[in-house]
Amino acid sequence: MxxxxxxxxxxxxxxxxxxxxxxxxxxxxNLFDSEINKISTYIQTHGANQIGPLIQYSKVELDENNEPDINMQFMLQANNFIHNVEQPYRMESLLRVKNCLYARYNGPDDKLKFAYDKLGVYAFENDIELDGCNYTIYVDRNEEEETMVADVFMPVKE
Incomplete structure (x- = not known):
């Protein structure tokens, strides 16, 4: 459902x-799949194991020419901290984002945008100002039915 x-x-x-x-x-x-596999391989080759699902961070800002600059990052958690991480990666021991609007999405893969839309409408209706970024956690995927479960976090502007 x-x-x-x-x-x-x-x-x-x-x-x-x-x-x-x-x-x-x-x-x-194939950039996304390729990069996810590279990150996962990097974790394994440095003596750690991936835990949890993929996390995607995105934020759109305007650059000096008023053009949209999209900042997109993929994140994976490991069971151990990896020291001396080389570029293009970086390692965070703890990432805590407080006071977020949160949506649990259950539905078709191609309709996930409705979760972002619903969070935006909810923020609008409740006079909540969002800071403009989001974190999407791809919790589960049913290949046969082409459905997914995803958690979307949108931080509230302080």
Whole structure:
């Protein structure tokens, strides 16, 4: 059954997070899958194991020419902190994002945007100002039915 449930004042807490900022200038359609596999392999080759699902961070800001600058990052958690991480990766021992609007999305893969839309409408209706970024956690995926469960966190502007 399709659903989007909204909650206020939630905290996103991630530990031992390896982060990779994506270069969206590339035209490679397989960029996302390729980068996720590279991050996972990097974790394994440095003596750790991936725990939990993929986390995608995104934020759109305007650059000096008033053009949109999209900051997209993939994040994976590891069971251990990896020291001496090389570029293009960085390692965060703890990432805590407080006071977020949160949505649990259950539905078709291609309709996930409705969770972002619903959070935006909820914020508008309740006079909540969001800071403009979001974290999407891809909790589960049913390949046969092409459905997914995803958690979306949108921090509230302080």
């Amino acid at each position: 399709n659903s989007i449930n909204i909650y206020e004042n939630k905290t996103l807490k991630l530990q031992n997070v390896i982060v990779r900022r994506l270069d969206l200038e590339s035209d490679d359609q």
